[in-house]
Structures are given as structure tokens and as C-alpha cells.
Amino acid sequence: MEYVDIDHVDIVTTHLCNKHCKFCIDKFIGTSNEFISLDNIEKFLKLIREYTDKKLEVLLLGGEPTCLPTDLLKDIAELAHKYNFLIMMSTNGILKKKIIDLIPYYDSIQVTVNSDEEIDYYRKWQDKINIKLAGDNTLTMEKLDHFIEYTKGFDRRSISMYFTPDFIELCNDSDVWKLLDSLEWKRNGSYLYTFYEGVRIKKCIHGLTNIIDEETVPKLYPNGNYNKTWNDEKLDDYLSINGKTWTNEKNLVLKKNKKRTNV
Ligand code: SF4
Known part of the structure; x- marks a missing residue:
């Protein structure tokens, strides 16, 4: 049996x-109206705690997490803290007022911004807001340089390089890729990441990134199922949506009821 360390925990809060x-x-966007329940989150976090005491990050994503009611998002943060996790959220940044309301309850909120005005809007909370630039077809070297300069002072800054389902990168500025190709990348689950001028940059691994089972990242889905690369429970019916078949080629699982001490 091969064992893997947990990098962080993903909670897919909704597919809305x-x-x-x-x-x-999100491969399952619009396939259901469900919101994740507190009960299912609690069961999942307790399950994680059977394996490790490490203070891991729990990342809420989707879909769009801010589609959930504010009270539910506050309760989720409280629950994560109760089990000694850090709580983070990744949002598209549309519902600004809701994001501001949630800041006191969250350790970090990653917000995608589209203008200097939006960056200025969040500057007051630069210790809590992870300011993010989309690495899509609008990204140029000039825009990247400006983002790095203009977001100085934020504790966390990031750029995600976007791609099509066929792994074609959307950014087509050759200077950006010349820079990215010159950097040293590390692997995290099915992504690569690096830092440039203090900004974390993430990009896909061709052929791997769309695999939703990352053995280092346990993922809980809105219906309470979770990815079985991480565990051997036969609960993950999300993998059969749209007739897709999942195979566990690596057979990487964590052994149940054996808490690891070195993670
Ligand atoms: S904001 Fe995120 S979840 Fe919403 S449609 Fe865009 S990529 Fe999908």
C-alpha cells in the first residue's frame, strides 16, 4: 500500500x-442546485481528522461559493475552525458586499479582480484578501507587470493560467510564456506552481489537470460524496455523471483509522 500526504482539503460548495x-x-457546473450541508462538512472534517492532526487549509470553491447564504458560509468557517483547520475561499468577486461581510470569519479569501479600482476596493483588507489575476486571453506581459506593481502590500497574490478542456492555454502572449518557461515549477496535486516577484502562479499539467481526483487533495462535493483516490469508499457517483468513467490507476489510498504522525 502506498501512502500520500494531504496538501489541503477542497470543499466544492455548489455547482451554481x-x-x-x-x-x-468546474466540470459539473449547472448540473445541480445543491448547496453543501454543514452535516456533510462535519462528517468529512472528522474523517480527515482520523488521518492527520495537521493544521490544514480547507478551501471552499465551486461553482461560486458566494451563491451560498451568508449565514451558512459563516457557519462553515466556524465549523472548520472548531476542527482546527484554516478556512479559505476562492470567489469570482462579483458579490463584493458579501465578501466583505465574510472577511472577519475567514483566514483568507481569494478574489479575482478585473481592474485597479477593484484592487483598491480590497486594499483595506490586504492581510486577508488573496488578490488574483486571471491568466486568460487578456493577459499580457504589461498587464502582469502592472498587477505585480499595483498589488504590492497584499499578503497573498496569485495568477492562474487558464486553459481549455483540451489543455490549450488561453494566454497567447509569447513574452508571458517566455517568462513562465524560465521559472522553476513545483507540483501540487495535478497542478504546477511557482513564485515570481512574490506572486504565486499556477498552471496546468497537460493531460492531468482535469482529473478531479487528486490524491493529495481530498475533495468533498455538494451531495456529500468525496473523491475516492483519497479514500477507498465507493461513494463518488459524481464520477459517473455524463457517462464518464473513472479509474484509479495509481491505487493511492490512505488506510482508514491509521492516523499518520509525520504529516
Ligand atoms: S466564475 Fe468560476 S465557477 Fe463561475 S463560471 Fe467562471 S470559472 Fe466557472
């Missing part, structure tokens, strides 16, 4: 979203 991106990162 208030935006319609052409190349959505």
Missing part, C-alpha cells in the same frame, strides 16, 4: 455560479 465563463473550471 453567477457568472458564465467559456472555459469553466
